Amino acid sequence: MEMLCTLRSATEAQRAALLQAPERLEDFLDDDEDFGDPKGATFVELDIGEAWHGLQYLLTGTPWEGAAPLDFLVRGGEDVGDIPSDEGTARIFTPAQVKALSTALQKVSEDTLRRRYDPARMQAQDIYPGTWEEPEEDVDPLEELVSYFEELQKFVATVAKRGDALLVHIG
Structure with a gap:
């Protein structure tokens, strides 16, 4: 199963609604734009696919730990709950946490990511998806991760500027 x-993004009203009714998480993820917000606020979304664990490693130097807020892909925020249909989990971060994350991401340099990239070590530490030493043809995993990182920086900055919360779903 792919992870x-x-x-x-989520408005404060949507964040509160998700925390009150975690069983509705799937509805929120299924593009129900009116979920928990009487104004029907629109959301922004970023899909980073299987790159999440590689990014976690490049941002923190660890597979599952690291310092907040840069460990946000695997830790932190408030647990919203599990999604039975895809065996996934979701955590949500407050607007203040998103602003701190945006600031921290802007301080991370591409050089730092490139220095931390070590396919053999990532493979040994079982960084998902576990194909670091045997990448697909015509795909440079490092360049793909750097590209996702740049998208992530822009996305989190947009969410912070909107004053929204951030939901991280892995499933």
């Missing part, structure tokens, strides 16, 4: 990561 894919999607990040989605």
Whole structure:
């Protein structure tokens, strides 16, 4: 089973609604734009696919740990719950946490990511998807991760500027 990561903005009303009724998480993820917000606020979303664990490693130097807020792909925020249909989980971050994350991401340099990239070590530490030493043909895993990182920086900056919360779903 693939483990894919999607990040989605949520208004404060939507964040509160998700925490009150976690069983409705799937509805929220299924593009129900009116979910928990009487104004029908639109959301922004970023799909980083299988790159989430590689990004976690490049941002923190660890597979499952690291310092907040850069460990946000695998830790932190408030647990919203599990999604039975895809065996996934979701966590949500407050607007203040998103602003701190945006600031932290802007301080990470591409050089830092490139220095931390070590396919053999990533393979040994079982960084998902586990194909670091045997990448697909015509795909440079490092360049793909750097590209996703740049998208992630822009996305989180947009969510922070909107004053929204951030939902991280891996499933």
